[in-house]
Amino acid sequence: MSRIQATFATLKSQGKKALIPYITAGDPHPKHTVALMHALVQAGSDIIELGVPFSDPMADGPVIQCATERALAHKVGLINVLEMVREFRRVDDRTPVVLMGYANPIEAMGQAKFAERACAAGVDGVLTVDYPPEECQDFVQLLKSQQLDPIFLLSPTSDSSRVDMIVHQAAGFVYYVSLKGVTGSQNIDIAEVGTRVKAIRSRTDLPVGVGFGVRDAATAKAVAEIADAVVIGSRMIQEIENSSEDALLSNVAALTQSMRTAIDDAKT
Numbered sequence: 001m002s003r004i005q006a007t008f009a010t011l012k013s014q015g016k017k018a019l020i021p022y023i024t025a026g027d028p029h030p031k032h033t034v035a036l037m038h039a040l041v042q043a044g045s046d047i048i049e050l051g052v053p054f055s056d057p058m059a060d061g062p063v064i065q066c067a068t069e070r071a072l073a074h075k076v077g078l079i080n081v082l083e084m085v086r087e088f089r090r091v092d093d094r095t096p097v098v099l100m101g102y103a104n105p106i107e108a109m110g111q112a113k114f115a116e117r118a119c120a121a122g123v124d125g126v127l128t129v130d131y132p133p134e135e136c137q138d139f140v141q142l143l144k145s146q147q148l149d150p151i152f153l154l155s156p157t158s159d160s161s162r163v164d165m166i167v168h169q170a171a172g173f174v175y176y177v178s179l180k181g182v183t184g185s186q187n188i189d190i191a192e193v194g195t196r197v198k199a200i201r202s203r204t205d206l207p208v209g210v211g212f213g214v215r216d217a218a219t220a221k222a223v224a225e226i227a228d229a230v231v232i233g234s235r236m237i238q239e240i241e242n243s244s245e246d247a248l249l250s251n252v253a254a255l256t257q258s259m260r261t262a263i264d265d266a267k268t
């Protein structure tokens, strides 16, 4: 059983939903990333989505674009991110880490080499925004051969045949993007998301996570009532951006705890 599967199985047996914070590796400075990951776990996160900085992050809104720029200013690339995961794993052998990123850095390293190195570093899942699921069967096989779960995005525009094609390749969980737009958007329509998540569930047994537009505790709670996992990105990044170095870990922990409490309050 993969770490991601084990995490969802444990949560299910406890009647709980997963909290998945997103942070960009190397933001605000590479020296903070591993400490931030541990702080996120201690404050109640179940899985960490770790962004690989890339110069052209086309699915990201301004908040995460700026985080990417801060990380790139410190020259953080894929190799450094894998090193951070390796360091995190020396202390935490339980919490799954999903790498979120774009195809280009993976292509530069080579898909096979990437899969090997990611597995060796202790990565659990890989979400690549711009590999179309129709065209990445080989990559999916490479990931699976290294016990890495391919995480795919489903969106409001995915029709049922596309959902079927994607869940067939996916492992660990699937990520439903709550709205048409970029990360950090607002105005998530909970009723609409609920309908879509139900439709996805009727086609797969994989857990369904929901992200894009979860910025406050009330929304996190509402999403936890309809999905298996709640992803929180831009709001986390804003907390990082607005914190002094001294308050960084405690502020991020406080935000995480408030989201954890809200998610545990959800009626499921």
Ligand SMILES: O=P(O)(O)OC[C@@H](O)[C@@H](O)c1c[nH]c2ccccc12
Pocket (backbone or CB within 6 Å): 022, 049, 051, 059, 060, 064, 100, 129, 153, 182, 183, 184, 185, 211, 212, 213, 214, 231, 232, 233, 234, 235
């Ligand atoms: O920032 P938001 O609106 O909370 O959405 C989550 C998101 O940030 C995170 O999962 C993510 C960051 N970059 C992405 C690119 C594509 C899909 C997902 C992501």
